[in-house]
Amino acid sequence: MGVVFVKPAGSTNKEPFAKEPDQVLEQLMDRFGAIVLRTAYFYTGDRHLAEDISQDVFLRAYRKWTSFRGDSSVQTWLTTITINICRDKMGVRMFTERPTDPIHMDRGRTVSVEDEAIERMEKSEVLRHLLSLPLPYQEVIYLYYYLELSTREIAQATSSPEGTVRNRLHRAREALAREMKKEE
DSSP states (O other), rough: OOOOOOOTTTOOOOOOSSSSSSHHHHHHHHHHHHHHHHHHHHHHHOOHHHHHHHHHHHHHHHGGGGGGGSOOOHHHHHHHHHHHHHHHHHGGTTTTTTOOOGGGTOOOOOOHHHHHHHHHHHHHHHHHTTTTTTTHHHHHHHHIIIOOOHHHHHHHHHHHHHHHHHHHHHHHHHHHHHHHHOOO
């Protein structure tokens, strides 16, 4: 059976995916699982909720794979799904609360690669300053620098005009620089 270049309907991106939906799901999870989990965790601040959201994202992607037009990269498409599910689940609470994550209470168990990545992200000084910024700035900085999405891809993922994304990115950089200077 092997891997073949399969383009979803209308896709201009030549990304190797298997023909069978079950294999595609496995490939998507292998390739983008950590990105989806980190993004969900960034939005929710709760490891368990992020894991639930990740499952929802891949379930939705599996169901919608045949209708994916390929107007964006698969990563951008999955990021859009992740953001929308996070917004639906979190509603107004998003970024206003940072729940205590029970995973940090149990230090005796083996830490997975994803856990290490999330822990490093939490410890990052830049991220600490980032979390003090307003939500739109946090979002654009995270998507641009952590997920390395272009401003066009961020606009697609957040349903915002690209000019707004560029403006937010510029203002977010300035605000982040001010926050970091305060500490010096």
